[in-house]
Amino acid sequence: MKKYICPICGYVYDEEKEGIKFDDLPDDWKCPLCGAPKNLFKAEAIEVVVSEEDDEEELREMNYGEISALCSSLARGCEKQYLGEESKLFTKLANYYKSKSEIKESSSFEELVSKINNDLETNYQKARSVASEKEDRGALRVITWGEKVTMILKSLLEQYKNDKDFIKNTKVYVCDICGFIYVGDEKPEICPVCKVPSFKLLEVERGA
Amino acid sequence: MSEVRAVRNLRICSKDCLCLYVCPTGATDTETGQIDFSKCIGCGVCSKACPSGAISMVPYQYPKQQTKDDLVIAKLNKLIQSKVEQEQMAEYIYKNSNDSIEKQLAKAIIRANRLMTEDLYREAGFMLPQSKNTKDFLKNLLQQTKDETLKKDIEKLIDLLDFNE
Ligand code: SF4
Ligand code: SF4
Ligand SMILES: [Fe+2]
Numbered sequence: 001m002k003k004y005i006c007p008i009c010g011y012v013y014d015e016e017k018e019g020i021k022f023d024d025l026p027d028d029w030k031c032p033l034c035g036a037p038k039n040l041f042k043a044e045a046i047e048v049v050v051s052e053e054d055d056e057e058e059l060r061e062m063n064y065g066e067i068s069a070l071c072s073s074l075a076r077g078c079e080k081q082y083l084g085e086e087s088k089l090f091t092k093l094a095n096y097y098k099s100k101s102e103i104k105e106s107s108s109f110e111e112l113v114s115k116i117n118n119d120l121e122t123n124y125q126k127a128r129s130v131a132s133e134k135e136d137r138g139a140l141r142v143i144t145w146g147e148k149v150t151m152i153l154k155s156l157l158e159q160y161k162n163d164k165d166f167i168k169n170t171k172v173y174v175c176d177i178c179g180f181i182y183v184g185d186e187k188p189e190i191c192p193v194c195k196v197p198s199f200k201l202l203e204v205e206r207g208a
Numbered sequence: 209m210s211e212v213r214a215v216r217n218l219r220i221c222s223k224d225c226l227c228l229y230v231c232p233t234g235a236t237d238t239e240t241g242q243i244d245f246s247k248c249i250g251c252g253v254c255s256k257a258c259p260s261g262a263i264s265m266v267p268y269q270y271p272k273q274q275t276k277d278d279l280v281i282a283k284l285n286k287l288i289q290s291k292v293e294q295e296q297m298a299e300y301i302y303k304n305s306n307d308s309i310e311k312q313l314a315k316a317i318i319r320a321n322r323l324m325t326e327d328l329y330r331e332a333g334f335m336l337p338q339s340k341n342t343k344d345f346l347k348n349l350l351q352q353t354k355d356e357t358l359k360k361d362i363e364k365l366i367d368l369l370d371f372n373e
Pocket of ligand 2: 223226
C-alpha cells in the first residue's frame, strides 16, 4: 500500500484508506482538492532513515587552522561593532595560529576538486536537512551561500584544467562577504550570491 | 555611562556638514575623524542631523546571541573542517607554484575558503564576540598556550570584551 501526493497542493491519496489502488483509478481522475491531473501525482518516497552514526561528531580539539579562522571571524565581528582594538587583537591571534597551522604535505587542484565534490554531494546536503528540520534560517543562509560559492569554485577549477589561460587576460575578484570568486574584466554590479554591492568584490592581484 | 555611543562610518561621511554644530559636548570634532567616545553622552542628535546616515548609535551591551541546536553545529563543523583543509591545500599550491596565474587562482581560493569558514563559524555558535562561547574559547586558548606575548593578548581580549552571558 502506498501514498500518492499531489505536487500542486500537497493532497495525499492513501491507498489503504481509499481501498482502491492508485493505478486502478481512471485516467481522467483528478486531485479532489485542486484538480491536478492524475499523471502528475508522485508516489510518496519511502522514508530513508539516515544513519547518524557515521558523523557523530567525535569530540576533538580544534586544529590551528580552525582556531585561526574562528579568530578572524571574531575580528570581523568586532570590526562591525567598531571595536578597533579588539578586532586588531583577534587578527593578531588569527595570524599567529595561521602561521602554526600545518600545510598539506602535497596538494593539487585535482585533490581540491575531490574535496569540493564531497562537500557538494554530502556535507551540504546533510547540513541542509538538519538546518531545515530545526528551522535554523541563519544556518540555511550560510549553507545556501556556501554551496553556491563552492559550485562556482568547482566550475572555475574545471575551466582552468581545460584551458590554463582562461584567466590570463582578465581579472580575478573575491566577494569579501561570501567568498564568491569572479573571473572577468568588469565586476558585476552586485555579488550574484550574497547581493552585496560591487565595492565589496576585491581584486586578487597577480603577483610576480 | 550611557547605553549607546555615536560612531561615524568614515567611508560614508562627506565631512562637510552639521554634526560639528549640533553635538552638545564637542565629541564629534577630533583629529582622527572618529567621534571621541569618552565625551559622547549618547544623545543621538548628531545621528539625526547627519544627512548621509553616516552616524550609527552603537550599543555598549548586546543581547544574548541565538542559541544553536547541537546537531546543526555538528553539521556546520563538518563543513568548517573541510573548508579549512581546502584553504591549507590551496596554501600548499600557492607556496609551491612558480606560475603567476596558478598562484593567483590559489590565492583567490585561500581567501574564498577563509571567508566561508568565518561565515560558518558565525552560524555555528560564534555570532557575537561577547558571547559565552567566545569567552570559553578564549579561556581555553589561554590555558593551552605557552607563548607569553600571546597569553597577554588573550588576557587583554578577555578583559576588553564585555561578555553578556
Ligand atoms: S550622540 Fe550626542 S554627545 Fe554623542 S557625538 Fe552625537 S551629538 Fe555628541
Ligand atoms: S553630518 Fe554626517 S556626513 Fe556630515 S560631516 Fe557629520 S558625520 Fe559626516
Ligand atoms: Fe558575495
